[in-house]
Amino acid sequence: MEDMQNQPPHVVLFSSPGLGHLIPIIELGKRFLRHHNFKVTILAVTFQASNAEAEVLRSSLCDVIEIPPPDLPAGAGAALATRLCMTMRAAVPAIRAALSTMQLRPSAFIVDIFGTDSLPVAAELNIRKFVYVTSHAWFLSLLVYLSVLDEIIEGQYVDQNKPLTIPGSSPVRPEDVFDPMQDRNDMQYSECLTLGKAIPRSDGVLVNTWEELQCRDLEALRDQNLMGRVLKVPVYAVGPIMREPDSETGWDSGWVVQWLDKQPRDSVVYVLFGSGGTMSYEQMREIAFGLELSEQRFVWVVRAPTEGVTDAAYLTMGRGTSDDWDGVLPEGFVERTWEVGLVVPQWAPQVTVLRHSSVGAFLSHCGWGSTLESVMSGVPMIAWPLYAEQRMNATLLAEELGVAVRTKELPTKKVVRREEIASMVREVIQLRDGRISAVTKRVKEIKHSAEKALSPGGSSHTALAQVAKIIIGG
Structure with missing residues (x-):
């Protein structure tokens, strides 16, 4: 040396x-x-x-x-x-x-x-x-x-x-x-x-x-x-x-951003379960019907379902073709929701999406990296823990920090039905009498705290x- x-x-x-x-x-x-x-x-x-x-x-x-x-x-x-x-x-x-x-x-x-x-x-x-x-x-x-x-x-x-x-x-x-x-x-x-x-x-x-x-x-x-x-x-x-948008420059994200540009401020729920998270076919269908039932705008990054193991994609990190999600969503879902929803196969530039002004909620697996990216974007979460320490993260976010809502039962224990999904989406995304929701207000406070720390x-x-x-x- x-x-x-x-x-x-x-x-x-x-x-x-x-x-x-x-x-x-x-x-x-x-x-x-x-x-x-x-x-x-x-x-x-x-x-x-x-x-x-x-x-x-x-x-x-x-x-x-x-x-x-x-x-x-x-x-x-x-x-x-x-x-x-x-x-x-x-x-x-x-x-x-x-x-x-x-x-x-x-x-x-x-x-x-x-x-x-x-x-x-x-x-x-x-x-x-x-x-x-x-x-x-x-x-x-x-x-x-x-x-x-x-x-x-x-x-x-x-x-x-x-x-x-x-x-x-x-x-x-x-x-x-x-x-x-x-x-x-x-x-x-x-x-x-x-x-x-x-x-x-x-x-x-x-x-x-x-x-x-x-x-x-x-x-x-x-x-x-x-x-x-x-x-x-x-x-x-x-x-x-965590990542900054300049770390995502290699992604062809223009079409996603162009779609977001056309949506009202804080109106879109972003749905992604991390680089390794997977779920059953039945649960994916319930999420689709829940998004449709909520009548809210959404961007959903879809990957093929996997039965039984929630971390099945961790070491492959979303490897697959753009056709992997085709046929796993309810029949007619994409056509029925095309005016308010965007289905993205496999991958999206997450930080770029979260920091877009039209995004008002994040349906997330609660991986800590994604959590920090959401907080630093001022976006509240719908907690959907799948594996690793994500159940601890969901409890921290929803019950201690107040920046997320969560399912009544753990998604790994029971299929979460469409009505509950729709209710959570509406709770976080909708403005009430012109005022932002409690979770949105709290996440913006924590964002300010983080910016000061850095x-x-x-x-x-x-x-x-x-x-x-x-x-x-x-």
Whole structure:
């Protein structure tokens, strides 16, 4: 490695597969590049699954080293979290080789939660190491505290008759626990335990939230009498970190924007369930009838249904042809709704759509990246959690922050019928006596809070500057 004298600090970020991790890793890299003039390298385990993944990598502005996914044993790791953990663990030799041979010695190594198996490599090479939690502080608390819950709670978490207590944070209802906690006998649960135990072995944790949004959770994570005694390392709230419209320049979005330009302000509900979310044929039909029954304008990004597994598209990221949705919607639906609705196959430039003045609501899977994009666009949500920690997100959004409405029962437990869907759409999208809805007012307040946190002197701007100073000093 060459002498680093007179060279910029070099930050290497390591992303696990999936746009839900790749996008926030890249956007964090851009912050170091633009705000602190660091050299940034992205190590990304890619499946070369779709044009979406390729376009995200092309727009990164950073040096990118793609690491092909290792071959895993046939049938190994049926659950998504298990597959991700096994993939990232098998990539450790490639990470060691990459870090050891870089021309400019890395000043810091930052991994997402699935990359913690690579932290010892950074320790061997005497490189500062951080974990970047692309979700929020409440999720981080549960993940880190899981090893304690594992010892004190007997039986399945989902069968408990009272919420799970986390020191200093809101309790977690049994039905809201993230996917690996659904079955303690599944391999993904033991993998998740390992992840939670590995995070304190870093030099610090960056989390994609901001102080004013989750002050209580963040204070608990730092308090040695509360979660700080488990986490043990500093926590830096550096969010919201998410895509900007200029990251979507490779998409042919003109026709969608042209349609939106013709619609009244705040009149359109945008419908998309993330890069990996799927649902049953029956549920898709109910959503279609619900949108039609609501009599509201909509843009719906449609993908082919999948029975049984709600994260089935995560590692393929919407790969498919424009005909995949043809025939899965109710007969005549497109023709009946053509004056008020736009059906988009496979993919849409989400940030561009959300920031359009005609969009007034987002029917969303509550992935944290999509949530931040919606909040920063001032658009309230209809919460429709599907997998991962999305049930926690929906509870946070609807019951604590007040920026979303949600279904009476979890969509993963029961088919949500058209009447309820129509009611939720009308509740969020319609103006009442010329006044905006409560969720719309609240989301605009939180947007202002986030903008203040990101501005010079704001809490998140200051936190990232602190991290940069540590890296430079290291």
